Amino acid sequence: TSTVTFTSIDTGKTITSNGSSFYNIVFDSGDGTGAWTLSDAMTVANDFTLTDGDVTQSDDLTITGDFTQAGGTFTCIDPVNDSFSVVGSFSIPDAQGAFRRASGTDPDYTIYDVYGLQSMKCWLAKNFTLANNIDASGTFGWNGGLGFDPVGGNSTRFTGTFDGSEYTISGLTINRPSITNVGLFGYSENASFSNIGLTTADITGYSYTGTLVGNATGTGTVTNSYATGNLAAIYIIGGGLLGYNTLAVTDSYADVNVSGRSTYRGGLIGFHVSGALTNCYALGDVIGGAEAGGLVARSSSATITNCYTTGAVEGASRVGGLVGYLGSGSILDSYSTSAITISYVLGVDMQEAGGLVGRSSGTIQRSYATGSVTGAYKDRGGLVGDNRGIIRDSYATGNVGSALSRENDCGGLVGHNENGSIYNSYSTGTVYGLEEIGGLTGHDEDGFTRNSFATGNVYGTHDVGGFVGDPKGSTSYDNNWHYNNVSADFGDGSYSAQVTRANSAADFKNQAHSVYDQADGVNKWDFDANGVSAGNNGVWIMAGLPHLQNEWSASISDVVGLQMMALDLDEDYTLLGNIDASVTSAWNYTGSSYDGFDPVGTFTGSLDGGSYVISGLTITYTSRYLG
Numbered sequence: 001t002s003t004v005t006f007t008s009i010d011t012g013k014t015i016t017s018n019g020s021s022f023y024n025i026v027f028d029s030g031d032g033t034g035a036w037t038l039s040d041a042m043t044v045a046n047d048f049t050l051t052d053g054d055v056t057q058s059d060d061l062t063i064t065g066d067f068t069q070a071g072g073t074f075t076c077i078d079p080v081n082d083s084f085s086v087v088g089s090f091s092i093p094d095a096q097g098a099f100r101r102a103s104g105t106d107p108d109y110t111i112y113d114v115y116g117l118q119s120m121k122c123w124l125a126k127n128f129t130l131a132n133n134i135d136a137s138g139t140f141g142w143n144g145g146l147g148f149d150p151v152g153g154n155s156t157r158f159t160g161t162f163d164g165s166e167y168t169i170s171g172l173t174i175n176r177p178s179i180t181n182v183g184l185f186g187y188s189e190n191a192s193f194s195n196i197g198l199t200t201a202d203i204t205g206y207s208y209t210g211t212l213v214g215n216a217t218g219t220g221t222v223t224n225s226y227a228t229g230n231l232a233a234i235y236i237i238g239g240g241l242l243g244y245n246t247l248a249v250t251d252s253y254a255d256v257n258v259s260g261r262s263t264y265r266g267g268l269i270g271f272h273v274s275g276a277l278t279n280c281y282a283l284g285d286v287i288g289g290a291e292a293g294g295l296v297a298r299s300s301s302a303t304i305t306n307c308y309t310t311g312a313v314e315g316a317s318r319v320g321g322l323v324g325y326l327g328s329g330s331i332l333d334s335y336s337t338s339a340i341t342i343s344y345v346l347g348v349d350m351q352e353a354g355g356l357v358g359r360s361s362g363t364i365q366r367s368y369a370t371g372s373v374t375g376a377y378k379d380r381g382g383l384v385g386d387n388r389g390i391i392r393d394s395y396a397t398g399n400v401g402s403a404l405s406r407e408n409d410c411g412g413l414v415g416h417n418e419n420g421s422i423y424n425s426y427s428t429g430t431v432y433g434l435e436e437i438g439g440l441t442g443h444d445e446d447g448f449t450r451n452s453f454a455t456g457n458v459y460g461t462h463d464v465g466g467f468v469g470d471p472k473g474s475t476s477y478d479n480n481w482h483y484n485n486v487s488a489d490f491g492d493g494s495y496s497a498q499v500t501r502a503n504s505a506a507d508f509k510n511q512a513h514s515v516y517d518q519a520d521g522v523n524k525w526d527f528d529a530n531g532v533s534a535g536n537n538g539v540w541i542m543a544g545l546p547h548l549q550n551e552w553s554a555s556i557s558d559v560v561g562l563q564m565m566a567l568d569l570d571e572d573y574t575l576l577g578n579i580d581a582s583v584t585s586a587w588n589y590t591g592s593s594y595d596g597f598d599p600v601g602t603f604t605g606s607l608d609g610g611s612y613v614i615s616g617l618t619i620t621y622t623s624r625y626l627g
Contacts, residue, residue, distance in 0.1 A: 001046075008034050008053070017042045024065075027072065029053035034072070047088075050074055057082055069093060075100045079112045080131075090115065090142045091149075094156060098122045107160070114139065117169065117184075120158070121151040127161040130169075137171030140202070147173040150186030150214060157189040157217075164196030164225065172201045172211075177234050180207045183214035183243065190218035192247075193225055201229035201256070209233040210243035210270065211256060221275075222249040233260040239270035239297070240284055248275035255283040257311075261345050263290045266297040266324070267311055277304045288315040289345040291358070293324035294338040299362075300327040306550075307334045316345035318358035318385070321371050326389070330363040331356070333550045335370075339398075342375030350377040352385040354415070355398045359386040364394055366539060366548055372398045372429075378408040379415040381442070382429045387420035393525075393539050393548070394425045401432030403459070408435045411442040411469065412456045422449040424525050426508070428456050428545065435462040436491065438469035439482045446473040451523055453481040453515050455505045463491030467499045479523075481515045483507065509589040511542050531601055534568035541567060542598065544587050559583060562614070563598065570604045575612045582616030595621045 003024035006015070014037045021043040027036060027050045034053025038061060046065040050072050057076040066088040074092070076082050079101050092099040100123070101116040102109040107126045111117055114136045120128055139148040152158035162185070174182055181187040182205025184198065193212060201211045208215040211227035227241050237243045240254030254268045264270045265288030268280055282295045291297045292315030295307055309322055318324045321336030335356070342353045352359045355369025359379075369383050379385045382396030396413050409416045412427030427440055436443040439454030454467055463470040466486035476497065482489065483502040490499070507513050516525040525546065528538030534552040541549055543563040552564045554573050559581045565573055581597065588595040596618035 006034065006036055006053075012036075014039045015042075016040050021045050025049070027051065027053050027055055029072075032072075057084065060084075063087065067091065069099060071095075071098075073098055073100075077103060079103060079116060084113065084115055086115070086138075088141065089144065090118065092118060092122065094121055094153075096122055096124065102128070118148060120162075121149060123160075124152055124156060124158045125160055129163045130165045130167045133167045134169045135171060136169050136173070139171070140173035140175075145175060147175045148184070150174065150176075150182050150184065152185050152187040153181055154187055157187045158185050158191050159189050161192045161194075162196065163194050166195045166197065166224070168197040168199050170199045172198060172203070174203045174205065176206070177204050178206050180205070181214040182206070182209040183212055185213040185216075187215045188213050188217065188220070190220050191216070192220040192222070194221070194223045196225040198227040199229070201227055201231070203229070203231045205233055205238070207233060207235040207237050208243045209238045210241055211254070212241050213245070214243040216242055216245045216247050218246060220247045222247050222252055224250070225252045226254060228255040230257050231259070233262070233265070233270070235260075235262050237264040237270040237297075238288075239266045240268050240282055242269045242272075244271045244273070245269050246273045246275055248277075249280055250276070250278045251280070253281045253283070257284045257286075259287045261287070261289045264288070264297040264324075265292045265315065267294045267309055267313075269296045270298075272296045272299045272302050274301050277302055278306060280307045282309045283311055285311040286313045286315075288319075288324075290316055290348045291318045291324040293319070293358070294321045294336055295323060297324045298327070299323050299325070299329050302329045303332065304329065304334060305332045309336045309338050312339045312341070314341040314343055316342065316348035317351050319353045320356055320358040320385070321354070321369050322356045324358045326357050326360040326362040326364070328362055330365065331367050332365050333548075334367045337370045339371045340373040342380075350375065352379045352415070354381045354385040355383055355396050356394075357384045359388070360384050360391075360420075361388045363390045363392070365390075365392045366550055367394045368548060369396045370398050373400045374402055379442075380407060380410045380433070381415035382412045382427050383425075384414050386416045386418070387414045387422070387447075388418050390421045390423075391425055392423040395546070395548075396427045397429055399429045399431070399456075403432060406434045408433060409443040409469070410436070410460075411438045412440055412454050413452075414441045415443070417441045417444045417447040417449075419445070420447045422447070422452055423523070424450070425452045426545070427454045430456045431458045433460045435460060436469040437463065438465045438467060438491065439484050439486070440467050440480075442469045444468045444471045444475045447475050448477070449480055450478040451480070451515055451525065453502075453508055455483055455508060457485040460491075465489060465491035466501060471495045471497070479515060481508070506586065506589040506594075508545060509542070509587060509594075510591065511588070516546075529567055531566065531569040534564070534571065537567060542588060544583060559597075565600045565603070565607070566598065568605070569601055572605050573607045575607070575609050575614075578612045579614045580616060581614055581618070584616070585618040587618075593620070595619075
């Protein structure tokens with residue numbers, strides 16, 4: 001149980017254990033000149049301490065206690081054959097070159113274990129590749145309970161590349177509630193990350209916190225990467241994969257529950273400044289304060305394309321199923337099924353909540369939301385809470401509020417539309433509130449709406465309209481419709497514009513209705529479909545009400561997907577389960593009757609039913625081949 005200490009007197013020596021173990025071993029040259037080589041397999045029954053000097057590992061090293069390096073260098077260039085394990089805490093300095101456990105030659109290195117992963121902080125300008133899966137579950141006991149030490153910091157940023165080779169890093173733990181820039185990589189600049197899987201991560205930071213990168217700046221990319229687990233940020237900016245980000249992100253996702261009742265909480269990214277965000281999704285729940293989003297809390301100027309979310313989102317203001325606050329950027333071909341809840345946070349106004357976006361100053365196109373939106377003092381919308389940009393070819397189906405709601409500025413599509421524009425869009429959810437409550441828009445100020453409709457019932461006490469609750473200023477309309485429990489187009493009875501109450505909600509199940517095909521022929525809804533290459537034909541397809549063609553999938557889970565087979569007639573389709581098609585009895589209204597399901601055209605592909613059942617399908621067309 002004694003301690004063996006090597007000093008400068010022993011420099012240059014080879015240490016051979018010959019099968020015997022050390023209890024405590026200390027390397028401290030005192031003057032920086034010490035250099036020792038561990039020549040055979042060594043076991044340290046308690047602690048290994050490197051204070052000063054250079055240690056080279058050339059065989060297996062097992063440490064039952066702690067490994068603590070305060071200075072000097074520790075080098076292993078053959079981690080495949082020279083194993084290294086620490087049962088207790090593992091702590092190394094930030095000094096460049098201090099600890100190496102990787103093979104390769106400068107600047108490209110390969111990592112094999114969690115210790116090599118931690119050693120990246122000593123080689124910030126290099127390129128790393130994983131050779132295998134890494135179990136990082138032991139990190140919970142590192143550094144006195146602080147866990148893994150993030151690679152890169154404010155003054156020492158990671159500038160290399162990291163390729164996970166599609167391997168996983170499991171059980172990574174970081175518990176640093178008073179530290180900024182927290183993640184596997186704390187702070188990166190002009191770095192790129194690819195093919196990384198972080199599973200069952202448990203990350204806590206003060207601000208700028210993400211599972212993969214806390215603060216990713218400059219240019220670079222994140223591709224084919226994901227994270228699962230839990231993340232908490234005590235103060236600002238927390239994201240399921242990235243905290244603060246300026247990189248382009250592609251084909252990546254997070255299934256991370258993100259929490260922290262302050263600003264900027266996102267299921268994938270907390271604060272996304274720029275860089276395209278493409279083919280990404282988030283599944284975890286998000287709980288935040290001001291600006292919380294199922295995918296991104298705030299997106300300043302980026303283009304978000306083909307992304308979606310499913311987890312519940314809760315916050316105090318600017319809360320959205322996909323994005324909390326959308327700046328000058330855009331959202332294209334994306335959707336959210338997330339349920340949205342506004343809840344009280346001290347010092348934050350409870351407002352601006354939407355099924356897709358809390359507040360938007362950008363462009364939203366070919367996108368939809370199906371989740372409910374509840375809470376908020378004002379500005380709640382099925383799609384957008386507060387719109388100051390453009391909404392085109394989009395829809396919302398979720399209910400807004402509840403029977404006990406006492407909020408203002410609530411709409412089935414948009415709560416508050418200020419200088420915003422809405423084209424070729426609709427809503428079907430029931431809307432509840434107190435004042436300025438509308439089927440499509442609650443409060444419309446200096447906005448413009450064309451070729452849009454609402455069918456959800458509307459309930460409130462003042463300024464309640466079937467289409468708009470309260471139009472203000474220079475607001476204008478062109479060819480809009482509604483049908484619900486409120487006969488008045490506008491809650492403000494003194495206002496008159498191009499809004500018409502339909503004969504019934506069924507009118508909107510007729511593709512020939514004038515809301516879809518305006519007389520000038522310029523602004524009509526795009527239902528083009530040639531049966532080739534789904535998603536690249538037009539924008540809409542009738543499946544009861546209009547659905548976006550980008551909802552198409554070769555894996556069919558519902559009757560809408562069944563109808564969408566018409567978009568690609570030579571595809572191979574698969575049913576994912578039984579399908580209740582009874583709703584088709586009320587599809588494709590002709591003005592007096594329903595034609596039902598529209599038979600898929602000249603089909604040359606295949607449909608594998610998987611022994612599932614399609615029940616209640618109705619087809620009554622008289623001018624088609626039926627079957």
